[in-house]
Amino acid sequence: MSADVIIRVEGVTKVYTMGEEKVHALRGITLDIVRGTYVSIMGPSGSGKSTLFNMIGGLDRPSDGEVIMEGFRFGELSSGQMAWIRCHKVGFIFQSFNLIPSMTALDNVAIARIFSGLTPAQARRDAAGSLEQVGLGNRMDHLPSELSGGQQQRVAIARAIVNRPEVILADEPTGNLDLRTGEDIINLLGKMKMDLNITVISATHDKKMLSASDVVVWISDGAISRVAQRDEIKIDIGTIDGKTLA
Amino acid sequence: MPKADAINAVPVQAPVPWSVAFAVSWGSLRRRFLRSLITMVGVVLGIAFLAYMLVNDNIVNALVALRNDTLNVILQKNGVDIFSGKGTDTMMLMLIGLSLFTCLVGIINAMLMSVTERIKEIGTLKCLGAQDAFIVKTFFIEASLQGVMGTVLGVALGLLVGLLVNTFAYGRFVWSAFPAFLVVKSVVVSLVIGSLMSVLAAIAPAYWAARKQPVEAMRVEE
Numbered sequence: 053m054s055a056d057v058i059i060r061v062e063g064v065t066k067v068y069t070m071g072e073e074k075v076h077a078l079r080g081i082t083l084d085i086v087r088g089t090y091v092s093i094m095g096p097s098g099s100g101k102s103t104l105f106n107m108i109g110g111l112d113r114p115s116d117g118e119v120i121m122e123g124f125r126f127g128e129l130s131s132g133q134m135a136w137i138r139c140h141k142v143g144f145i146f147q148s149f150n151l152i153p154s155m156t157a158l159d160n161v162a163i164a165r166i167f168s169g170l171t172p173a174q175a176r177r178d179a180a181g182s183l184e185q186v187g188l189g190n191r192m193d194h195l196p197s198e199l200s201g202g203q204q205q206r207v208a209i210a211r212a213i214v215n216r217p218e219v220i221l222a223d224e225p226t227g228n229l230d231l232r233t234g235e236d237i238i239n240l241l242g243k244m245k246m247d248l249n250i251t252v253i254s255a256t257h258d259k260k261m262l263s264a265s266d267v268v269v270w271i272s273d274g275a276i277s278r279v280a281q282r283d284e285i286k287i288d289i290g291t292i293d294g295k296t297l298a
Numbered sequence: 299m300p301k302a303d304a305i306n307a308v309p310v311q312a313p314v315p316w317s318v319a320f321a322v323s324w325g326s327l328r329r330r331f332l333r334s335l336i337t338m339v340g341v342v343l344g345i346a347f348l349a350y351m352l353v354n355d356n357i358v359n360a361l362v363a364l365r366n367d368t369l370n371v372i373l374q375k376n377g378v379d380i381f382s383g384k385g386t387d388t389m390m391l392m393l394i395g396l397s398l399f400t401c402l403v404g405i406i407n408a409m410l411m412s413v414t415e416r417i418k419e420i421g422t423l424k425c426l427g428a429q430d431a432f433i434v435k436t437f438f439i440e441a442s443l444q445g446v447m448g449t450v451l452g453v454a455l456g457l458l459v460g461l462l463v464n465t466f467a468y469g470r471f472v473w474s475a476f477p478a479f480l481v482v483k484s485v486v487v488s489l490v491i492g493s494l495m496s497v498l499a500a501i502a503p504a505y506w507a508a509r510k511q512p513v514e515a516m517r518v519e520e
């Protein structure tokens with residue numbers, strides 16, 4: 053195995069205790085994610101997909117096993133160090149965009165840059181650059197409520213890339229968008245992957261995502277049921293949907 | 299995969315300056331202007347009551363000290379005990395205390411609601427790299443600002459009403475015996491009590507907000 057692995061998930065399990073009952077959300081997941089790839093984690097709700105996604109982002113701690121990013125074992129880091137990882141190494145994109153409603157598009161992006169240690173003035177300058185990159189250079193002073201869903205998600209992408217992270221974690225990024233806008237967002241994520249050599253990891257059940265993915269990981273009942281590389285995926289779509297989506 | 303055997307290789311996230319937290323808080327206050335106003339009105343009324351009672355007491359005591367027969371008749375008509383020379387009794391002090399306590403609970407309640415509403419926002423900020431201290435700062439500033447602004451308005455209102463009521467009741471006597479120093483002292487005391495109370499009320503919600511986890515950002519609300 054010579055590929056440049058950026059994230060390694062090692063035998064991760066997660067058990068939630070609900071009253072007397074124990075729920076196994078993840079039953080020992082092992083997965084290597086290669087730098088610069090576009091990985092989609094597919095699975096129905098309740099499959100453990102979101103739990104795995106949260107583990108990879110360091111938002112949840114495993115009951116057993118480890119998540120390792122660029123050699124850093126999340127389990128060994130303090131909360132201050134995890135905040136640094138989330139700020140500098142990971143860009144998050146959410147299903148419902150999660151922009152701060154009281155801030156303009158520019159400030160929504162700039163706040164992430166401020167957390168990385170820059171002054172507000174420097175942060176705004178970089179934020180403007182990121183917004184230009186996602187094609188929103190003319191919407192910087194708008195509040196989220198004045199932007200369409202697609203535009204809000206673009207702001208969120210600008211916010212995710214402004215600190216030049218290694219990884220973008222996108223949780224159902226097209227879930228709240230119409231078909232065409234969803235496709236635009238997928239293409240934009242693909243472009244960011246290519247231009248900035250960012251690893252994109254997306255939890256989704258949107259089949260449009262498949263065509264953009266280099267690797268698709270299917271989760272069911274807390275375990276990986278299948279991993280498919282890009283070439284295998286296209287055949288799959290053909291048989292599932294009866295048409296080519298690529 | 300690059301080697302990273304020392305945990306210390308990951309720096310601890312740097313703190314964010316107060317000025318940024320202030321800007322974020324101010325933005326939140328402006329966006330929830332009406333809600334903030336309602337919270338503030340509670341503080342304004344409570345503190346106005348306190349300031350009014352203190353100022354009223356100052357003026358009435360000064361009037362009693364004049365020992366003017368015409369004035370004493372009016373004072374007694376208004377229920378002032380001119381022999382003890384006290385305008386405010388224990389009952390009133392208890393009422394003031396109660397109204398201040400209600401204010402305190404009001405601010406805490408409003409801020410806790412505001413935190414609950416913004417759990418997702420807090421989670422998002424933490425996903426972007428915010429630390430607990432930043433969340434504490436923003437909520438603390440927001441609550442304190444509401445309280446302190448309410449206090450200033452409340453003191454102004456209480457002072458104004460105190461002057462008007464007494465001028466209406468005792469006319470020129472008020473101005474001939476005006477206890478300027480004591481009134482200023484009462485204003486300062488009201489400002490300090492109100493501000494301290496507001497800051498005190500801001501602490502608990504701010505820490506509660508900071509305890510929210512970044513994973514809350516993933517919540518889907520319909």
